[in-house]
Amino acid sequence: MGEFEIVPFEEKHVGLVLDFERELRIEEPDTYFWEPNVDYEKALRKSFSDLRFINAMSFIAVKDMRVIGRIDASLIASRSDAVCAAAYLDWICVLKSRRHKKVAQELLKTLRAELKKRGVTLLIALMAQNKEAQDFYRSVEGASIHDEGIWIEV
Numbered sequence: 001m002g003e004f005e006i007v008p009f010e011e012k013h014v015g016l017v018l019d020f021e022r023e024l025r026i027e028e029p030d031t032y033f034w035e036p037n038v039d040y041e042k043a044l045r046k047s048f049s050d051l052r053f054i055n056a057m058s059f060i061a062v063k064d065m066r067v068i069g070r071i072d073a074s075l076i077a078s079r080s081d082a083v084c085a086a087a088y089l090d091w092i093c094v095l096k097s098r099r100h101k102k103v104a105q106e107l108l109k110t111l112r113a114e115l116k117k118r119g120v121t122l123l124i125a126l127m128a129q130n131k132e133a134q135d136f137y138r139s140v141e142g143a144s145i146h147d148e149g150i151w152i153e154v
Helices: 011-027 038-046 103-117 131-141
Strands: 005-008 057-061 066-075 086-094 122-125
Touching: 005 103, 011 038, 011 057, 011 066, 057 103, 066 103, 086 131, 103 122
Parallel strands: 086 122
Antiparallel strands: 005 057, 057 066, 066 086
């Protein structure tokens, strides 16, 4: 790949990921609504030992010891799909200053390879309403747009 590398997001990367998230807010102040504060850091660190995250997977794009992109997904464990052949793409984000340099594509490629190893055949995502995100998802090879997403509060 050369310019950056994709690695699994592990607990040792939390500080770098928090720096990434702070940079996201500087580059796009009206886009991200939660703050990467002490409570978020504590919850993020705890997620690495919390069994509720056993089906979660995350990768980060790193360049010069700095996170420039992140992707998060989880296996959908449902008895209606008794083989766990589906996963949910929760988040893919690249620093605005690093977009259009194949970072998102490489993150997605890495996630797809990991999912394939785990027997997953379908990755489900909700498409953001902004044009840049829609253009990205429409350009993904093997992707098709099917249903509208619904958010139901619990």
